[in-house]
Amino acid sequence: MKNSVLSIIFLLLTLTTLGQDKSKTLLTIDGEKITIEDFKRVYEKNLDAIDNEESKDVTKNLELFINYKLKVKEAYQIKLDTLPSYKREIETYRNQLSAPYLQDTTFIEDLVKELYVRTKNEVKAKHILVRIPKDATPKDTLIAYQKITDIRNRIINGEDFEEVAFVASEDNSAKDDPKSGRKGNKGNLGYFSAFDMVSEFEDSAYKTKVGEVSEPFRTQFGYHILKVDAKRPSLGEIQVAHILVSDTTAIGKKKIDELYAKLQNNGNFEELVKQYSDDGNTKQSGGKLRKFRKGKMLKPIEDAGFSLKNVGEYAVPVKTRFGWHIIKLVGKYPVKPFNELKNELTNKIKRSSRMQLSEIAVINKLKATYSIKENEEAKKILDRKNIRAIPKDSLQNVILKINDKELTQESFINFIRNRRHKPVYLLFDMFKNDEILSYYKENLVNTEPEYAYTLKEYEDGLLLFELMQQKIWNASSKDTLGLKNYFEANRNKYPSKELKNNKGEVMNDYQNFLEKNWIADLRKKSKINIKKRELKKLIKFYEKK
Structure with missing residues (x-):
């Protein structure tokens, strides 16, 4: 019984009372008008799910529709919509349902195309960073901006970018590390492509011409400038396998040369991996490493791999900090066509911070549409050091108005109470954007x-499920006497004369019996008026189809 009712619920889930004003009334229930459009929307959506002509009968479907309406009306009358569990479930669903509306689909489509172009092309750049504290004030931000601007002016006026980066950049990788002996990269980042850097950095790099120095731009790390050294088409990815001899002494060199000689004498690469490679992680896979592109692997391995033209070829031994390697080319993987890569790029965008750009695009459109007013007098609380300790009764002035919606200072304080990682003026912008959405x-x-x-x-549908749970399913399972009496009155319908041998079937029939009586009571309590003329027109309309 429960499963069959669930099927009916979801069959009728397309019910709505939001018909068009111009639609003619098909029926009324206690004065509530239900239009032809309301019924047609339900009926036509369900036609594909109906597998026989009898079940497509318009009049029968209208009766089911009325029964559904009566049940839902009952659910609202006994205030099932006020249950905390119902409210939580609806709020969760509302958030899920509204999510696509909070994204600018055109913006995302354009971004996917742009990122595909970037995926096909790589940029080589160097940068200088001036950090900004997480809790920076406007004054701190201005000082950092002025500092990066002064640094840029030094370079524009002729100083060498790398030398300035070595001295002035606050990216520690630019400087030598005396403890480890690591040499500073002087800001050099090598080649990179889409998704390798934070979006603001990537945007600046791809928009800056070769040989030019960018204007200052901000990321989560602080203010940057960068210089683009080169751009090139992507070489795609390759996959290599290797034999590793971890001994970096002359003994190791001798061993790797012997293995290389074996290969030249038609030795089997995979067998040599199993016998001699010191890389335990790749022994069982023939020495295969993960796919990589330029700039994403140890340089000696990368150079050896990309120097090989044909799959199956291997390079002369190379040395890394891990030991000696013989590199074999396993596969070449150029950038896929756009249609093949589109979904992957879209999913990457959705998992990345770039998705916020789509939300920002929506907010900006809404700002241009809505009437948004900030109360500068009420905003003076932003200057108070103890802002989160201001008494509630002193926070009742309107601080923000969006069309006809007024938000008090208290709303803002509640928003920032547990948000202490950003300056208050930035939190107000977040609050405003959040309230606009x-x-x-x-x-x-x-x-x-x-x-x-x-x-x-x-x-x-959720209300009806809760109602059926209360009125039929739970009631029937607890009413053992009623079930027994129903069985005694209908004993001849069942093959066994013992209730325990027919309990599942009897329970299903008893629930149908209870529901039928309940619907009859609902109909008695309600005034239902069907516009017969409109119903006849509707029947003829579907007979012609």
Whole structure:
């Protein structure tokens, strides 16, 4: 019984009372108008799920529709929509349903195309960083910006970028490390491509011409400038296998040369890996390493791998800090065509911070549409050091207004109470953006019909499930006497004369019996008026199809 009712619930989940004003009324229930459009939306959506002509009967489907409406009406009357569990479930679903509306699909599509172009091309750049504290004030930010601007001016006026980076950059990798003996990279980052850097850095690198120094730009780390040294088409990825001899002494060199000689005398690479390689992680896979592209592997291995033209070829031994290697080319993987890479790029965007750019694009569009007013007098609390300790009764002035929605200082303090990682003025911008999106989400039912329909379907369906749980399923399972009496009255319907031998079937029939009586009671309590003329027109309409 429970499963069959669930099927009916989801079959009728397309129910909505949000019909168009111009639609004619098909019926009324206690004065509530239900339009032809309401019924047609349900009926036509369910036609594909109906596998026989009898079940497609318009009149029968209208009766099911009425029963559904009566049940949902009952659920609202006994206030099932006020249950905490219901509210939580609806809020979760509302967030899921609204998520696509909070992204700018055109923006994302354009971004995917742009990132594909970047995937096909690599940039070689160097940079200088001036860090900004996480809790920086506007004054701190201005000081950092002025510092990076002065550094850029030194380079524009003729000083060598790398020498300035070595002295002035706050990226520790630019300087020598006396403890480890590591040489500083003087800001050099080598070649990189899409998704290798934070988005702001990547954007600046691809937009700056070869040989030029960028304007200062900000990332989560601070202010940067960069100089682009070269750009080239991507070489794609390769996969190599290796034989490793970890001994870096002359003995190790002798051993790797002997293995190389064996290969030249038609030795089997995979067998030599199993017998002699010191890389335990790759022994069983023929020495295979993960795929990589330029700049993503130890340079000697990378250079050896990319120097090989044909799959199956191997290079002369090379040395890294891990030992001696013989590199064999296993596969070449050029950048895939756009259509093959599109979904992968889209998913990468969704998992990255770039998705916030899409949300920002939506917010900017909303800002241009909405009337947004900030109360500068009320905003003076942002200058108070003890802002989070201000008494509640002193926080009742409106600080922000979005169309007709007013937000008090208290709303802002609640927003920032546990957010202490950023300056208050930045938190206000976050608060404003958050409230703009909240206002948009709250009004989606008025601006997006499909969203409104779908949300209403889910709300009513969830209420009906809870109602059936209370009225039928739980009631029947607890009413052992009622079940027994029903069995005694209908004993001839069942093959066994013992209830325990027919309990599943009897329980299903008893639940149907209870539901039938319950619906009859609901119909008695309600005034249902079907517009027969409109129903006849509707029947003829579907007979012609």
